[in-house]
Amino acid sequence: MGQVQSSTRNDSVSKSAAKTDNNNTVTKLYEHQLLKRCEHIHFDVEAWYKILQCQTFYTEFIPISPSIAQAFVNYYQTRYNSKKLLNLNDLELIQSIQYQLKQQIFNSKTNRFQINGSFIRLSSRSPKDGNPLNSQALIQLYHQELNRLQAKYLNECDSIEGKANMELIAYCYAQFHCLKVANEFEALNLILTSERIFIDLLRALDCQQVQNNKDINTNNIKLHDCGTNKKDG
Incomplete structure (x- = not known):
């Protein structure tokens, strides 16, 4: 026994x-x-924008809290990874960002951005792999640019390499222009469907949790030491 x-x-x-x-x-x-x-913090747009704002595009900033980051992560997990994590509170937080985007970025009365679209990013990460709200836009822009290139450079189509090169240029053009957004719905859709942003936020939240645990442990040690000292006294 x-x-x-x-x-x-x-x-x-x-x-x-x-x-x-x-x-x-x-x-x-x-x-x-x-x-x-x-x-890499010094390369984040919020780190250098004030220094170079006269030399770059006008930019507005909207802060993302850990709770909003978690809402973005839960949305992605629910939509793409078959994990039912999205809840009503997450939806309300996402809607709050949608409202901020509308008021701060896409408000027709105060809009200081170009009429032909704006680019959105999270700090140093752009949602290049996000899905455009208009799923047909990429295809339409691709064929439009490819036709233009073929008409301008007739001889390039004679070789396999030349044709492939024009197709690649047309695709890059289409992808680039699909990153331009004209309203809060297009902007939010790029963010919520980007795996790059999802992974970044997931890592950031994990690191935040580790830091929180370290802070809790430190506070517990201080409380323990304080209690021990009182007993000794």
Whole structure:
């Protein structure tokens, strides 16, 4: 009987040690990611915009809180990864961003952006892989540009390489122009359907959780030390 209890206790200790090691590994991983991210902070648009605003496009900023980031992640997980995480609160947060986009960026009375569209991005990440709200726009723009190129450079179509080159140029043109948005619905759709942004937000939230846990542990240690000192006194 004693041997069984000892074995059970040892198994419990082993599992606890394994869990601790795993948590430490995850923490170190996210700390490494945070350090790498810190190296690129100076390249984020919000870091250099005030310095170069006279030399670049006019830009407006809308802050994204961790709760809104989580709502974006939950939307992507629900829509593309078959995980039913999206809830009513998430929808309300997403709608709040939609409203901010409308009021701050696409308000016809205060709109300082170009009539032919605006580009949207999250800090250093643009939703290049996001789906345009008009799913046919990419195809239409592609054929439109390809026809223009073929009419302008007739001899380029004679070779396989030349034809492939024009097709690639036309595709890049179409993709670039599909990133231009004219209203809050198009902007939000690019953000919510971008895997690049989803992964960035997922990592950011994980790093935030690790940091929160470290803060909690630090506070617990301080409280423990305080309680010990009082007892000693």
